[in-house]
Amino acid sequence: MNGRASVSELAGRMAAVVGARNCFSEGPDLLTYECDGLTHGRTRPDLVVLPGSTEEVAEVVRLARAAGRPIVPRGSGTGLSGGARPVPGSVVVALSRMRRILEVNLEDGWVRVEPGVINLDVTKHVSPAGYYYAPDPSSQSICSIGGNVAFNSGGAHCLKYGFTVNHVLGARVVLHDGKVVDIGGPALDVPGHDLLAALVGSEGMVGIVTEVTLRLLRKPETTRTFFATFPSTDEGGEAVSRIIAAGILPAAIEMMDRLAIVAAKAATGLDWPDVGAALLMDADGPTAEVEDLSERAVKIAREAGALELRLPRSEAERQLMWKGRKSAFAAVGRISPNYMVEDGVIPRSEIASVLREIEGMAKERGLRVANVFHAGDGNLHPLVLYDARETGQEERAEHLGGEILRMCVRRGGSITGEHGVGSEKAAYMADMFGDDDLDTMKRVRAAFDPDCCFNPGKVFPSSRLCGEKPGPGGVEHPAVKSGEVYRW
Amino acid sequence: MVIRERAGKSEDAVQGVVPRLVLEPATVEEATAAVARCASDRLAVVFVGGGTDLGLGARPFRLDAVIRTGALSRLVDHAPADQVVTAEAGMTLAALGEALARQRQRLALDAPLPGRATVGGVVAANAFGPRRTRFGGARDLVLGVSLVRADGVAAKGGGKVVKNVAGFDLPRLMVGSLGTLALLTTVTFRVHPLPETEVTVLFPGLEPDQVRSLAAAWRAAQLEPGSAAAVFSSDRLDLGLRLEGFQAGVDDQVARLLDLGRRSGLPGERLGAAEGAAFWRRHDAVREQGSLRVKIASTPSHLGDLARAWLPPILGELSPAGAVVYPTLGIAFASGEPASGAGLAAGLRAARVAVTAAGGSLVVCEAPPAIRPAFDPWGPPPPSIDLMRALKERFDPERRLASGRFVGGI
Ligand SMILES: Cc1cc2nc3c(=O)[nH]c(=O)nc-3n(C[C@H](O)[C@H](O)[C@H](O)COP(=O)(O)OP(=O)(O)OC[C@H]3O[C@@H](n4cnc5c(N)ncnc54)[C@H](O)[C@@H]3O)c2cc1C
Numbered sequence: 001m002n003g004r005a006s007v008s009e010l011a012g013r014m015a016a017v018v019g020a021r022n023c024f025s026e027g028p029d030l031l032t033y034e035c036d037g038l039t040h041g042r043t044r045p046d047l048v049v050l051p052g053s054t055e056e057v058a059e060v061v062r063l064a065r066a067a068g069r070p071i072v073p074r075g076s077g078t079g080l081s082g083g084a085r086p087v088p089g090s091v092v093v094a095l096s097r098m099r100r101i102l103e104v105n106l107e108d109g110w111v112r113v114e115p116g117v118i119n120l121d122v123t124k125h126v127s128p129a130g131y132y133y134a135p136d137p138s139s140q141s142i143c144s145i146g147g148n149v150a151f152n153s154g155g156a157h158c159l160k161y162g163f164t165v166n167h168v169l170g171a172r173v174v175l176h177d178g179k180v181v182d183i184g185g186p187a188l189d190v191p192g193h194d195l196l197a198a199l200v201g202s203e204g205m206v207g208i209v210t211e212v213t214l215r216l217l218r219k220p221e222t223t224r225t226f227f228a229t230f231p232s233t234d235e236g237g238e239a240v241s242r243i244i245a246a247g248i249l250p251a252a253i254e255m256m257d258r259l260a261i262v263a264a265k266a267a268t269g270l271d272w273p274d275v276g277a278a279l280l281m282d283a284d285g286p287t288a289e290v291e292d293l294s295e296r297a298v299k300i301a302r303e304a305g306a307l308e309l310r311l312p313r314s315e316a317e318r319q320l321m322w323k324g325r326k327s328a329f330a331a332v333g334r335i336s337p338n339y340m341v342e343d344g345v346i347p348r349s350e351i352a353s354v355l356r357e358i359e360g361m362a363k364e365r366g367l368r369v370a371n372v373f374h375a376g377d378g379n380l381h382p383l384v385l386y387d388a389r390e391t392g393q394e395e396r397a398e399h400l401g402g403e404i405l406r407m408c409v410r411r412g413g414s415i416t417g418e419h420g421v422g423s424e425k426a427a428y429m430a431d432m433f434g435d436d437d438l439d440t441m442k443r444v445r446a447a448f449d450p451d452c453c454f455n456p457g458k459v460f461p462s463s464r465l466c467g468e469k470p471g472p473g474g475v476e477h478p479a480v481k482s483g484e485v486y487r488w
Numbered sequence: 489m490v491i492r493e494r495a496g497k498s499e500d501a502v503q504g505v506v507p508r509l510v511l512e513p514a515t516v517e518e519a520t521a522a523v524a525r526c527a528s529d530r531l532a533v534v535f536v537g538g539g540t541d542l543g544l545g546a547r548p549f550r551l552d553a554v555i556r557t558g559a560l561s562r563l564v565d566h567a568p569a570d571q572v573v574t575a576e577a578g579m580t581l582a583a584l585g586e587a588l589a590r591q592r593q594r595l596a597l598d599a600p601l602p603g604r605a606t607v608g609g610v611v612a613a614n615a616f617g618p619r620r621t622r623f624g625g626a627r628d629l630v631l632g633v634s635l636v637r638a639d640g641v642a643a644k645g646g647g648k649v650v651k652n653v654a655g656f657d658l659p660r661l662m663v664g665s666l667g668t669l670a671l672l673t674t675v676t677f678r679v680h681p682l683p684e685t686e687v688t689v690l691f692p693g694l695e696p697d698q699v700r701s702l703a704a705a706w707r708a709a710q711l712e713p714g715s716a717a718a719v720f721s722s723d724r725l726d727l728g729l730r731l732e733g734f735q736a737g738v739d740d741q742v743a744r745l746l747d748l749g750r751r752s753g754l755p756g757e758r759l760g761a762a763e764g765a766a767f768w769r770r771h772d773a774v775r776e777q778g779s780l781r782v783k784i785a786s787t788p789s790h791l792g793d794l795a796r797a798w799l800p801p802i803l804g805e806l807s808p809a810g811a812v813v814y815p816t817l818g819i820a821f822a823s824g825e826p827a828s829g830a831g832l833a834a835g836l837r838a839a840r841v842a843v844t845a846a847g848g849s850l851v852v853c854e855a856p857p858a859i860r861p862a863f864d865p866w867g868p869p870p871p872s873i874d875l876m877r878a879l880k881e882r883f884d885p886e887r888r889l890a891s892g893r894f895v896g897g898i
Binding site for chain 2: 105107108109130151152154158159162163165166175181182183185186187188189190191192193194195197198200201202218219220221241244245246247248249285286287288289290291292293296345346347348349374377378379412413414415416417418419420421425429432433434436437438439440441443444445446447448459
């Protein structure tokens with residue numbers, strides 16, 4: 001380290017690389033970068049830089065490193081776990097200017113893009129040729145491919161098609177020393193360790209991704225959707241279990257409980273009935289297969305106690321049904337002044353009993369929880385409703401969210417199915433993993449970034465060396481200095 | 489705890505190197521202790537499952553001990569309703585398949601030699617079969633692992649649910665790592681329902697370009713074969729497409745595929761159950777035969793180069809000679825008995841230069857001892873080799889696990 005440069009000195013050097021317009025350390029623009037989609041935790045970065053190319057990213061990393069500054073990569077800032085939240089003294093490197101789609105190869109089924117490209121724009125680009133990019137987070141019209149890679153994002157259709165990790169073939173990454181390295185490639189099975197596995201889902205902690213090669217899929221011939229209502233989530237959960245047990249692999253199977261339905265109706269004006277649970281299922285693939293599958297699924301849903309079954313008569317009607325589901329998060333704002341989105345996973349066969357347990361936990365604390373979830377893979381999104389104006393409610397809501405995650409772990413599940421650990425859930429990692437497990441993961445990180453200069457303070461519960469990495473100009477832990485321990 | 493141990497014998501040799509010691513743990517705890525013992529005694533160790541892919545990788549640079557996982561063969565947990573299974577690393581694919589079939593499920597990972605190949609070995613070697621066409625490879629099916637690091641510390645990663653993004657992805661990092669980072673002790677997979685029916689359609693005697701245009705046609709028609717594999721036979725490709733699922737959907741796709749073929753002047757044939765099985769046995773025989781096996785990974789659009797330029801110089805040196813091509817994956821395996829060592833090494837080298845120039849790789853999966861010294865099984869290391877070395881350094885700084893067997897001498 002060259003000693004600590006002042007913010008203005010560093011800003012000057014950065015501006016020489018990216019241009020003065022793309023580098024700022026004050027002003028109203030800085031506010032945007034204080035947090036990501038999780039807006040209640042804010043930290044002001046010292047500097048925000050928006051590089052326009054791999055070479056600029058490499059130079060920015062070198063300068064930040066030389067100045068002893070932690071680096072926080074950022075895509076569109078839609079993350080829901082504080083993954084792109086700055087740390088004090090940090091340089092935020094935002095990739096939103098790198099938005100080019102570089103190359104498409106339909107026969108081999110891939111597209112190479114810059115990290116700032118918006119998820120949905122990939123599909124839009126290849127859609128005229130009949131192809132698409134499968135991972136479809138609900139935020140797909142705003143989130144970036146770089147963010148998707150960092151968080152291994154999923155969507156409603158990942159039950160059948162998998163997550164980001166199943167669709168990334170290659171990546172270009174700027175490492176801690178400014179070196180640029182290519183990992184994977186369009187060809188499968190590059191000899192050696194599967195570094196893409198280490199990269200995807202690493203939450204910005206191993207380097208900055210500056211290009212990604214994504215797998216493209218041919219659009220399915222037909223999609224059939226149905227909407228079914230049930231007296232309660234018990235029957236709804238039972239329908240999901242039976243559909244899966246019958247050997248049907250739906251493209252998506254989503255469920256909402258009573259409170260979520262009420263909210264979605266209020267927001268969209270849909271004429272959904274007031275019921276205990278609603279199920280929305282997509283089957284896709286070759287037409288004959290899909291028609292057969294959806295008939296079977298509808299029959300099973302009826303036998304499992306469906307009150308009403310609706311099949312959309314047009315694509316517009318189908319889109320409307322999905323709109324109801326997709327707007328459910330935001331719609332909750334209609335029935336509660338504030339809410340928190342959780343993201344836990346449980347074995348899908350336990351959906352009904354887990355929902356009952358959540359309801360009990362909420363009652364005990366005098367709170368309400370609306371549930372919207374990916375039922376096929378047991379990924380719950382409990383929305384904890386509260387009123388921040390009432391003292392103590394926010395804390396109670398936070399506490400309840402945490403208790404729900406712990407319960408997911410007790411049931412054999414996970415503290416996150418798609419939103420990532422970020423800064424928000426780092427504390428819960430210890431509920432799911434032991435010290436040795438975490439230590440093993442830290443070794444992976446250390447292989448890429450030995451000094452933890454990328455996105456410190458995320459994923460790992462603090463109290464370890466790296467978690468404690470001091471801000472810029474801070475002192476080395478004595479054990480590290482003496483060479484007794486290396487940082488990971 | 490007493491771990492079964494014995495002196496190494498010639499049948500324990502890893503590419504001709506006989507270990508002094510063989511450890512045969514029968515539980516996860518014993519396996520952990522076995523690795524810990526190697527750590528405290530500073531023993532260089534290779535992990536062996538069914539031994540079906542021991543030819544993959546270079547001759548060990550050092551070898552003191554072998555840890556065999558064959559006795560670590562229990563089914564730990566199968567939750568049919570959640571479509572998730574956990575097995576000990578030494579369980580064979582066949583044994584796991586039997587257990588799953590009782591609940592009408594399967595692991596869609598159809599690697600060669602299922603009677604011997606173990607789940608741990610299959611993950612470590614990234615072995616796969618024709619169903620990768622639709623279901624992906626080990627990295628697309630593995631959900632969780634427990635492992636033992638070189639220092640004898642047991643750890644786990646991933647989970648037992650199909651969706652989970654908590655922490656670094658250790659399970660996928662183990663895929664293809666060939667025992668260089670850790671010993672796998674249990675593996676959790678996503679499983680799928682057994683299909684109601686399966687039908688194979690055969691398009692015999694195709695030119696590479698005809699395979700490509702047929703693939704383009706079924707993609708355009710939005711058909712989705714579950715397996716696509718072509719067996720090379722006297723310069724032509726016999727392409728088998730397997731459709732799996734419920735009867736109505738399968739019948740329809742079969743009829744449409746045949747129709748597509750007819751319209752392109754490529755008559756196909758719907759095989760009966762016995763003929764279909766025979767085609768896949770022919771495929772298996774090529775995957776499993778011979779003392780030389782080579783894998784070429786490229787992209788689907790290079791099928792012409794593969795069939796016309798890359799495979800012939802290798803196949804010309806083998807007798808019998810065979811090759812299987814997975815046209816949608818861009819991957820091929822050539823296999824057979826080498827006639828002369830010198831010609832083969834030259835043929836492999838020529839093919840590797842061309843494959844590498846086209847952005848692919850050529851890896852030797854099995855070779856007779858006479859050929860080994862003349863040919864690096866992995867070829868030129870990828871540009872990310874420094875990161876791989878760094879990873880190895882963090883996991884196994886003494887370089888005792890599968891010492892020197894991996895890419896770039898890792
Ligand atoms: C309304 C709403 C709905 C959502 N629905 C879903 C959903 O269905 N499924 C789902 O999975 N998520 C969902 N999310 C969460 C979020 O959209 C995803 O996590 C998304 O991938 C984040 O992308 P981003 O570009 O906004 O990344 P950011 O939030 O900017 O960053 C996310 C992480 O990626 C890192 N990062 C970003 N770019 C790079 C890069 N180029 N190189 C290295 N690291 C980088 C950051 O450091 C950070 O750790 C939703 C969010 C909202 C607001």
